[in-house]
Amino acid sequence: MEIVFPRLFFAGNRLLGERVENVSRTLGDLRGIFADVDAFSRMPQNILAYEVSSFLPEQEGTPGGLYFGITYLHPGKVGNEYFMTKGHFHANIDRAEFYWGLEGEGMLILMDQLRRVWAERVFPGSLHYIPGGVAHRMANTGNTLFSFAACWPSDAGHNYREIADHGFAARLLEVDGKPQLIGV
Ligand code: PA5
Ligand code: NI
Structure with missing residues (x-):
């Protein structure tokens, strides 16, 4: 019997190991996703909005494979809209x-594909199943770093076009100090 060292481990905010990829998104990379264009243009474009550290053990598209990633989403708002992922x-x-x-x-x-929008609260230990056919985006509603893990099939791929072109049918805004989903 062989006992081996794990292939993958955490080091600070990063996964370490082979086939780990780290991606950063600045505010400038998120141009077009926030409602308040004036507030956006007044903010420094090089602010770090989020980082994703992913373990991609198989070739993209491998049927039956799994990917794992951790996203670190910084706190902040553009106008009254929370920092969020592209989706x-x-x-x-x-x-x-x-x-x-x-x-x-x-x-x-x-x-969903009928553009019906809903939201779930996320906190340490909360678990969220995102069915097929459902677009997903995370927002940081607190004042501290928000991090979450994800596991998805290696043949899922990302379609950013649809959301870049048409957005979500609702926005998560801070209203009277609380997050509220407002239809657009
Ligand atoms: O696989 C996922 O859904 C996540 O790892 C996201 O890619 C990550 O949270 C970043 O969001 P987005 O890909 O929408 O920029
Ligand atoms: Ni996804």
């Missing part, structure tokens, strides 16, 4: 995904 459908639209909360507080915003 996407999966390129293979029927592929599902799990998200779960690690630290801080946030909201998972979901939209």
